[in-house]
Amino acid sequence: MRIRIEGSDLPGRRAGAEADALRLGNVHVGIQRRTEVIDRVRVDAARVVWNVAVSSREIDGVLDVGGPFVHGRPGGRFLYLSWGAVIDDGFVMFRRAKLMFTDIPTTLLRAAHESGGLLVSRLGLTDAAGGPVCARVRPPAVTWTLE
Numbered sequence: 158m159r160i161r162i163e164g165s166d167l168p169g170r171r172a173g174a175e176a177d178a179l180r181l182g183n184v185h186v187g188i189q190r191r192t193e194v195i196d197r198v199r200v201d202a203a204r205v206v207w208n209v210a211v212s213s214r215e216i217d218g219v220l221d222v223g224g225p226f227v228h229g230r231p232g233g234r235f236l237y238l239s240w241g242a243v244i245d246d247g248f249v250m251f252r253r254a255k256l257m258f259t260d261i262p263t264t265l266l267r268a269a270h271e272s273g274g275l276l277v278s279r280l281g282l283t284d285a286a287g288g289p290v291c292a293r294v295r296p297p298a299v300t301w302t303l304e
Contacts, residue, residue, distance in 0.1 A: 158210070158211050158212070158213045158222070158269050158270055158273065158276060159208065159209075159210055159273075159274075159275045159276065160208070160209050160210070160211060160236070160275070160276045160277075160278065161206060161207070161208050161275055161276070161277045161278070162188065162205075162206070162207045162208075162209075162236070162238070162256065162277075162278045162280075163204065163205075163206050163277065163278065163279045163280075164186070164204060164205040164206075164207075164238070164280055164281070164282045165203075165204045165279070165280075165281055165282065166281035166282055166283045167186070167198075167200055167201060167202055167203075167204070167205070167282045167283065168200055168282065168283040168284075168287060168288055168289050169184065169199065169200030169201030169202075170201050170202075170203070171283065171287055173287060175286075175287045175288055176200075176201075176287065179200045179201075179288075179289070180199075180200060180201050182242045183199075183242050183243045183244070184199075184200040184240060184241065184242055184243075184289070185197035185198055185199055185200060185240075185241065185242075185243050185248070186198055186200065186205065186238055186239065186240050186282065186289065187207075187238070187239055187241075187248075188207045188209065188226065188236065188237070188238060188239070189226070189228070189236075189237035189238070189239045189253070190209075190225045190226050191225050194239040194241065194248050194250060197243065197248065200240075200289070205282070209224075209226045209236070210224065210226075211223065211224040211226060211227055212224045213269075213270040215270075216231075219231075219232075220263075220266060220267055220270055221234070222234050222258055227258075232259070233257075233259065234257075234258045234259075235255040235256055235257045235258060235293075236255070236256040236258075237253050237254070237255060237256075238253065238254040238256065238282075238290075239252075239253045239254075240252040240253065240254075240289040240291070252289050252291040253291060254282075254289075254290050254291050254292065254293075254294050255292065255293045255294065256278060256280075256294055256299060257293060257295075260295055260296055260299065260301075261276070261301045262301065265301055265302075265303055268303050269303050272303070274303050274304065275303070275304045276301060276302075276303055277301070277302050277303070277304050278299055278300070278301055279299070279300050279302075280294055280298060280299040280300070281298065
């Protein structure tokens, strides 16, 4: 199954001290593959798009997903978007957002599994306080469609 995550409204594009600190701190956001954060984008980018592939299989009548981008146990699987500062020695993560597979409508997830279609997630990446979105991102803050 293919998944595209489209992020908009990155916090470094806004005005104010929080945005300035994020830009000065060379903050980026990326998608986590196992323990590594890849495809990182600066916090002041206009938008970000990640494309990942996940496996999906039927186990005793329940659809389960897996692969290097998928975290968590069966029934609680998710994708991580990770925020951190890019420094000379690498990436220092300070915050993560979870996109839960359980928040995807079952009929939509099953349709993506059966058709091999593209499951698309859209979300804003700035929280109510003007910082990077974190913790579990729930609908309606994230939407899922099949394309």
